[in-house]
Amino acid sequence: MSDGVKKVLLGVVAVAALGLMTWTLWSHGGGDDGGGDGDILLMGLCTECGHVAEVSQSELMAALPERYLPAMSPDDGPGYVCPKCDKQTFYTNPIHCPECDTYFVIRRDENGVQVMQCPKCGWSG
Secondary structure (H helix, E strand, C coil): CCCHHHHHHHHHHHHHHHHHHHHHHHHHHHHHCCCCCCEEEEEEEEECHHHHHHHHHHHHCCCCCCCCCCCCCHHHHCCCCCCCCCCCCCEEEEEEEECCCCCCCCCEEECEEEEECCCCCCCEE
16 A cells, blocks of 8 residues: 555544544533533632532522623622622632642732732742
């Protein structure tokens, strides 16, 4: 078998494998939690009551006022509505401190620079 035929055959096999992989992912809900609805689960932390939870994005968005985009940290403005205390102090994607097992959100220093430092033990990532 010539090198040209081998390359064409290899290309056909690669395209077939890619097609099979794409079909498998789409037919099984796109790789989400299996529900097929495409909803995303987000980890969040309430800076008011300390509640840490995994909440669906659609649930968080449903509790927001219309045309409102929550901030990513308390220094940037109000967050999502906390499922526990109902205050707009629930921020997604908190940092998990590997030293003391505490969750915290990024804050800004006096110059507006983001600081990722654990408020409990001082660990900085």
